[in-house]
Amino acid sequence: MAVAEVEARVARFQEQFAAIRAEIGKVIVGQEAIVEGVLIAVLAGGHVLLEGVPGLGKTLLVRTLARTLDLKFSRIQFTPDLMPADITGTHIVTETAGGARQFVFQPGPIFANVVLADEINRATPKTQSALLEAMQEQSVTVAREVRRLEEPFFVLATQNPIEQEGTYPLPEAQVDRFFFKLLVGVPSLEELRQILDRTTGTEEAAVQVVADAAALRALRALGRAVPIAAHVQELALKLTLATHPQTEYAPEQVKRFVRYGASPRGAQALVLAAKIRAILDGRYHVAFDDLRQVAAPALRHRILLNFEGEAEGIQPDSLIADILERVAAAAEPPRC
Amino acid sequence: MPARGALVATLALERKIDRIRRRIRLLLAVRWSVRFALGGTLASLLALVIFRLADAPFPGRHAALLFAGTTAAGALFGFCRRVTPFQAALATDARLGLKECLSSALALRHDGEQTPLVAALLADATRRSAAIDVRAVYPLRLPREARFLAGALLVLALALYLPTLPRFQSARERAERAAMRAEGERIVRVAKELRQTLDARHADLNRRLAHNLEQLGKGMQAARIGKKEALVRLHKLTREVTAAQRQQALAGGTRSLSRAGEALKQAARAAEAKASSPEAGQRLRQMGEALRRGDTEQAARLLQELANRAVSGKLSAQERQQMAQEARQIAQALADTSLAEAARPLQEAAKQLQQGQLAAAARQFEQAGGTCQSGGASRSASQMRQVEQALQQARRQLAEAGQEKAPESGQTLARGEGDGADGRSIGSMMGEPTAGQASPDAGRGTTNQQQSGGPMGGSAPEERQAAERPRGQAPFERLYAPERVATNRIDTQVRGKQGSGRSDLTPVRGAPKRGDAYQPYYEVYSSYRRAAEEALSKEEVPATCRKQVRDYFQSLQP
Numbered sequence: 095m096a097v098a099e100v101e102a103r104v105a106r107f108q109e110q111f112a113a114i115r116a117e118i119g120k121v122i123v124g125q126e127a128i129v130e131g132v133l134i135a136v137l138a139g140g141h142v143l144l145e146g147v148p149g150l151g152k153t154l155l156v157r158t159l160a161r162t163l164d165l166k167f168s169r170i171q172f173t174p175d176l177m178p179a180d181i182t183g184t185h186i187v188t189e190t191a192g193g194a195r196q197f198v199f200q201p202g203p204i205f206a207n208v209v210l211a212d213e214i215n216r217a218t219p220k221t222q223s224a225l226l227e228a229m230q231e232q233s234v235t236v237a238r239e240v241r242r243l244e245e246p247f248f249v250l251a252t253q254n255p256i257e258q259e260g261t262y263p264l265p266e267a268q269v270d271r272f273f274f275k276l277l278v279g280v281p282s283l284e285e286l287r288q289i290l291d292r293t294t295g296t297e298e299a300a301v302q303v304v305a306d307a308a309a310l311r312a313l314r315a316l317g318r319a320v321p322i323a324a325h326v327q328e329l330a331l332k333l334t335l336a337t338h339p340q341t342e343y344a345p346e347q348v349k350r351f352v353r354y355g356a357s358p359r360g361a362q363a364l365v366l367a368a369k370i371r372a373i374l375d376g377r378y379h380v381a382f383d384d385l386r387q388v389a390a391p392a393l394r395h396r397i398l399l400n401f402e403g404e405a406e407g408i409q410p411d412s413l414i415a416d417i418l419e420r421v422a423a424a425a426e427p428p429r430c
Numbered sequence: 431m432p433a434r435g436a437l438v439a440t441l442a443l444e445r446k447i448d449r450i451r452r453r454i455r456l457l458l459a460v461r462w463s464v465r466f467a468l469g470g471t472l473a474s475l476l477a478l479v480i481f482r483l484a485d486a487p488f489p490g491r492h493a494a495l496l497f498a499g500t501t502a503a504g505a506l507f508g509f510c511r512r513v514t515p516f517q518a519a520l521a522t523d524a525r526l527g528l529k530e531c532l533s534s535a536l537a538l539r540h541d542g543e544q545t546p547l548v549a550a551l552l553a554d555a556t557r558r559s560a561a562i563d564v565r566a567v568y569p570l571r572l573p574r575e576a577r578f579l580a581g582a583l584l585v586l587a588l589a590l591y592l593p594t595l596p597r598f599q600s601a602r603e604r605a606e607r608a609a610m611r612a613e614g615e616r617i618v619r620v621a622k623e624l625r626q627t628l629d630a631r632h633a634d635l636n637r638r639l640a641h642n643l644e645q646l647g648k649g650m651q652a653a654r655i656g657k658k659e660a661l662v663r664l665h666k667l668t669r670e671v672t673a674a675q676r677q678q679a680l681a682g683g684t685r686s687l688s689r690a691g692e693a694l695k696q697a698a699r700a701a702e703a704k705a706s707s708p709e710a711g712q713r714l715r716q717m718g719e720a721l722r723r724g725d726t727e728q729a730a731r732l733l734q735e736l737a738n739r740a741v742s743g744k745l746s747a748q749e750r751q752q753m754a755q756e757a758r759q760i761a762q763a764l765a766d767t768s769l770a771e772a773a774r775p776l777q778e779a780a781k782q783l784q785q786g787q788l789a790a791a792a793r794q795f796e797q798a799g800g801t802c803q804s805g806g807a808s809r810s811a812s813q814m815r816q817v818e819q820a821l822q823q824a825r826r827q828l829a830e831a832g833q834e835k836a837p838e839s840g841q842t843l844a845r846g847e848g849d850g851a852d853g854r855s856i857g858s859m860m861g862e863p864t865a866g867q868a869s870p871d872a873g874r875g876t877t878n879q880q881q882s883g884g885p886m887g888g889s890a891p892e893e894r895q896a897a898e899r900p901r902g903q904a905p906f907e908r909l910y911a912p913e914r915v916a917t918n919r920i921d922t923q924v925r926g927k928q929g930s931g932r933s934d935l936t937p938v939r940g941a942p943k944r945g946d947a948y949q950p951y952y953e954v955y956s957s958y959r960r961a962a963e964e965a966l967s968k969e970e971v972p973a974t975c976r977k978q979v980r981d982y983f984q985s986l987q988p
Binding site for chain 2: 096097099100101104319320321322323324325326375377378379380381382383
């Protein structure tokens, strides 16, 4: 592949990304960082956990994304009585034309390209765990039969951080499978005004399909091909290791307030997301800055606070900021 | 990208990075030289503080050398620091905000053939690096530490320079500094004269002496050395000059002094054979022996004895004839030796003895003795004498510089009117001019009785001291100064019985009465110290005791 061709592909990547973003922007007001985060995760092939109070447009965002990408979309409303079979599907007895009865697998809502797991923490851990295999292996095992999920597949889950009554915190294994955890904030005054204008009128925004599954796969492939130099990769590794209190890179705050740090999935998420950011920036390599930008969404849900950290109300984001300050500063070149 | 294209891009990138690397090394050299220079300056400041606390002169030249040395060492250290191409690329990325483009390209350059995106990265990095103006990106400017260096240098300069300003010096320091400068100039002048009139026979010795003198003089002029060190070096140089004088004296003349001594011994034997002049023979023998040993000081002493004998005025005509004969014989013996110049005054002394001019003869003997004392009378010896005198004078001036000036006799002390006999001035007794002598009124002068509030004085000694004491001067201790006491005393002379044996005439001064004849401490200190310095320089004080003497006078310094 010639350099010119690479440049063209990168340009096309940027254009498509911008187009998807623009389409989502027709419906979603503001929340640029959230939209960009979701798109980066989707292009990197990861799942996203959206956390925010109700009514901020989390579900709308996911639905709009699915419409712009021309992908099969399904929504699962998690409730305490939701069972794993309600997600994965189950065998039901059907009668054939000849009158014979047989078990036929009825796929669940997981068999889609974009799965919205709405209020995921309202289901029991047993049900939540039904997503584990799907999220990691992109397959579902029902009655000892493994069924592959269609590519691309990604889960966009939402959860409400304030309602603790009747909720079940996600298991660590489940949380770790999310590529990004994005915190959806309250819109500003201007954004809120636009939201009102768009949603209380008679006109409804029409969203165009700008990419299909094949295009998404191509974008993902290009993103993964972005090279990363050893010294940049080393920063990603140090950032990950610095979340562990027992390592030499951990700052004092981490040693004091953290029980467990990020798993290798955290490092993978860092590098993959940084690669997508590099392409979006028109570069053919990953920079330190890419890692800095994606560190918080990639690592915040992978840091488990200890009792002291919980009691002190420590936010993982503040720990990540501390880590970035220490570790990234150490990666700076010598002054001359 | 084709393989050849990737290779060309890689080479271009590497060349550029190498240029950047060299530039960074240069900047590091500048930075480290400034850092080291800052360290050197701070060390100099610390040394300056220590020297000041120890009251020792700070060697400013050493500070300058330290500064230059540390700057050079820092530059070398900085230039030798290892800067890899990767580090250079990383630094350039950070400086230009290239987001690790160059460093990533450099790190991944060998993957360019396999991965299309790496090839694109290499092309991008090469394009970006080509646009880099290395000098603009890495301008040669002083690092931040230069401000601290400038501050430290300023402080050092002020600490060195301010104390040299008269405004910040005490009167004593100003006087010392002025004396050092003046004496330094004088010594440099003497050194130049010595260098210009080098005696071919002693060229090396004189050149070395001239060099040492010049170094010392310049050091004193530039205040690079302190007073104590100057005095010590002056003392050493004086000893060197004295040794050189002796060396030259022993080396001079066509005849050796030992042959002259032998001739005098023969003359002594002839004189002793005559029953009328045994003493003359003995003196000639002693002189001969001294010359044979090369002991010019002993010879000088013997001639001084002759002078004393002549000036005593108690010589009979026969004794004058004998002494004249002795003088001629010694003169003949000294002819064509290194002490040949002493022969002429001896011949003159002989003539004057015959004519009965004993005082003039004594002066001639003293002159001859002086020639012997200095080891000869060659041109270089004369120069050496001048050098020695200049050094001694410099030592005196330096020793007295900055000390409270002793009031001239008769100026601050009360003037009394006594009769000429009782009220003899101290100066006249000591052979020094005094106000009493200078006054047209004979007999008016300072008397110790008057000064000390004796019978003719009015107030108590303590009150008078307080009234006469210069402002700011601490009350002086009463110090016994016997030679300045004008009291009644009986000098006795013990004369041996005249006979065939030798007779010695020894005047014995009577002890003065103990009374109120005391001098202020600050008044006598400088003269005592001067005497001590002279004694030290003439090596009259044993070597083992010199330090105690010097320490004693330093501890007494008012």
